[in-house]
Amino acid sequence: MDSNKSFNEQCYALLMQIPRGKVVTYADIAHQLGGKAYQAVGNAMASNPTPIIVPCHRVVNSNGAIGKFALGTAKKIALLKEEGILIDENKEIAKIVNLAKQRHTF
Structure with a gap:
């Protein structure tokens, strides 16, 4: 990645590569940036100044759990469903x- 960009900017650049209808995990992004900074990736997603435009709603937990979203979990689920992502909401x-099947690989 571009060492002139901040960690957050590098995360956002990766997000722009994820196509509609695909998701990645926090770990996928951390690995792509050369480390295991999963929490830092989560913090970058939470700090995203332009959610939806920079599609942080496409980042989920490694176990497939939806995770948090600045605009609320319900909005994240709605956005993912709109993109054709299948979500099981019948669990806690x-x-x-x-x-x-729905995971993007860089």
């Missing part, structure tokens, strides 16, 4: 159905 924690 909403999860992506068949994460491997």
Whole structure:
């Protein structure tokens, strides 16, 4: 990645590569940036000044759980469903159905 960009900017640049209808995990982004800074990736997503435009709603937990979103979990679920992502909401924690199939690889 571009060492002249901040960590957050590098995260956002990766987000722009994720196509509609695909998701990645916090770990995927951290690994792509050369480390295990999963929490830092989460902090970058939470600090995203332009959610939806920079699609942080496409980042989920490694176990497929939807995770948090600045505009609320319900909005994140709605955005993902609008993109064709299948979500199981019948559990205590909403999860992506068949994460491997819906996962983007860099």
